[in-house]
Amino acid sequence: MRRHRLAASVLTAVGALLAGALSATSAGAAPSPSPTPASFAPEQAAKGFWTAERMRGATPLDVIRATPGTFRAPASPAGEETVVAPTAFPQAGGPWTGGGSVVKTSGRVFFTFQGRTASCSGNSVTSTNGSTVMTAGHCVKYQGSWHTNWIFVPGYADGQAPYGQWSATKTLATDQWAASEDINYDVGAAVVAPLNGRTLSQAVGAQGLKFNGGYNKAMYAFGFPAADPYDGSKLIHCSGNSSKDFLFSKDHSLGCNMTGGSSGGPWFESFDESTGTGLQVSVNSFGYTFLPNRMFGPYFGAEAKAVYDKAQVS
Numbered sequence: 524m525r526r527h528r529l530a531a532s533v534l535t536a537v538g539a540l541l542a543g544a545l546s547a548t549s550a551g552a553a554p555s556p557s558p559t560p561a562s563f564a565p566e567q568a569a570k571g572f573w574t575a576e577r578m579r580g581a582t583p584l585d586v587i588r589a590t591p592g593t594f595r596a597p598a599s600p601a602g603e604e605t606v607v608a609p610t611a612f613p614q615a616g617g618p619w620t621g622g623g624s625v626v627k628t629s630g631r632v633f634f635t636f637q638g639r640t641a642s643c644s645g646n647s648v649t650s651t652n653g654s655t656v657m658t659a660g661h662c663v664k665y666q667g668s669w670h671t672n673w674i675f676v677p678g679y680a681d682g683q684a685p686y687g688q689w690s691a692t693k694t695l696a697t698d699q700w701a702a703s704e705d706i707n708y709d710v711g712a713a714v715v716a717p718l719n720g721r722t723l724s725q726a727v728g729a730q731g732l733k734f735n736g737g738y739n740k741a742m743y744a745f746g747f748p749a750a751d752p753y754d755g756s757k758l759i760h761c762s763g764n765s766s767k768d769f770l771f772s773k774d775h776s777l778g779c780n781m782t783g784g785s786s787g788g789p790w791f792e793s794f795d796e797s798t799g800t801g802l803q804v805s806v807n808s809f810g811y812t813f814l815p816n817r818m819f820g821p822y823f824g825a826e827a828k829a830v831y832d833k834a835q836v837s
Contacts, residue, residue: 573633573674575682579756581633581642581786583749583784584636610660612796614740614762615816616780623799625791627686629758630677631747632662632787633714634670642755644746645674645713648803649729650835653722656689657732657831658787659806660700664709667704669694675715677727679747681756686727687709689715693837696754697826705766707772707806710827711787712834733792733802733829738767744818745786746807748781755784760795761818768819775805779818 525648546704632643643662648655656675664669673691676684691713695701699708715723742765749755762780768774775790786808793803805820821827 526758537833570586572672573676577640577645578631578633578642578676578679578684579647579682581755582639582689583642583755583782583786593708594761605762611762612743613778614761614780615763616759616761619758621759621796621799622626622797623797624728624730625799626758627678627802628730629679629745630675630686631784632656632658633672633674633676634662634711635672636665636670637668638749640672641670642747643748643786644784644807645727646745646789646803646806646832647675647677647723647727649724649731650831651833652714652835652837653729654689654715654717655729656723657789657803657806658711658713658718659808660696660704660709660711660806661785663694663713664696665691665704666693666822673713675713675723677723678759682743687725689718690834693834695830695834695837697830699826706809706825707774707821709821710806710830712830714834716814716837718802730789730791730800731802732823732831733804734823734831735825736792736802736804736823738765738822739806740765740792741794742777742787743791743794743801744779744781744805744807744820745791746781749784752783753782753784759785765790770811772819772823774808774819775822777818777820778816779807780816781818785818 547637547761628647632645645656645658648657670726673688693714696711697708701703743762745760747755748759763776764774789803789808790805792804794801804823809819809823
């Protein structure tokens with residue numbers, strides 16, 4: 524995807540995490556913000572549209588690259604810890620070969636953004652409706668517009684969809700992202716339609732989540748980066764001891780070289796390599812221009828739980 528600039532506090536997009544860069548000051552360049560969640564019929568992702576070649580050729584949404592002055596510091600996370608239950612350590616970035624549930628619950632996200640096909644990553648999570656995908660906010664809405672033609676492809680493998688293409692019936696984001704695309708709350712969700720009479724969780728399983736779980740934990744991050752040196756063909760992971768961003772956000776920080784297209788991929792705490800299961804506590808979101816090979820993910824606090832709660836009962 525072409526790189527975008529933020530006029531005042533530049534966000535340089537790289538790779539495929541974000542679908543570009545944020546545009547907080549160039550109001551004339553972006554459509555009027557629409558905070559309302561997007562609802563649409565599954566037929567929007569018409570059968571046959573997302574061919575193997577079209578998926579391979581989708582432009583990865585870039586990882587946001589931020590410079591000082593980009594962020595408004597949010598209030599310190601508050602709230603009670605909430606758990607929704609259902610050898611690769613440390614790792615700066617490499618193919619996941621451990622198997623387990625994560626190879627089915629993680630997948631690529633495809634959609635149309637400003638007339639172009641684009642991609643991110645996502646993860647199937649446990650939910651009341653059995654049809655909820657967690658991803659990044661910019662993977663459902665960006666530059667004032669909600670993405671269309673949105674599908675989730677769990678277990679994506681080089682143009683193949685072994686568990687099917689799951690069309691979204693609704694996409695949502697935190698109130699803060701939906702209203703002003705505040706990078707501190709870059710969390711999104713999608714509700715997907717049943718496929719062949721089954722819900723998403725029935726078909727591929729679902730990972731648990733954890734909210735208000737604190738910082739400085741052993742963490743595993745997954746995604747489908749599609750910008751160099753990656754090509755989006757396989758599931759990539761990073762792992763290590765995370766820390767709290769001491770610069771401009773309240774996000775988690777992890778050594779990781781994933782590039783564009785990995786945006787929205789899950790971060791897990793209490794991850795079991797033997798089973799490929801864990802508790803999702805964040806998503807791939809952004810990086811700083813002056814800190815290469817470092818990924819940041821939003822804190823799953825009350826705001827993230829609110830959008831998850833809306834999605835799981837939709």
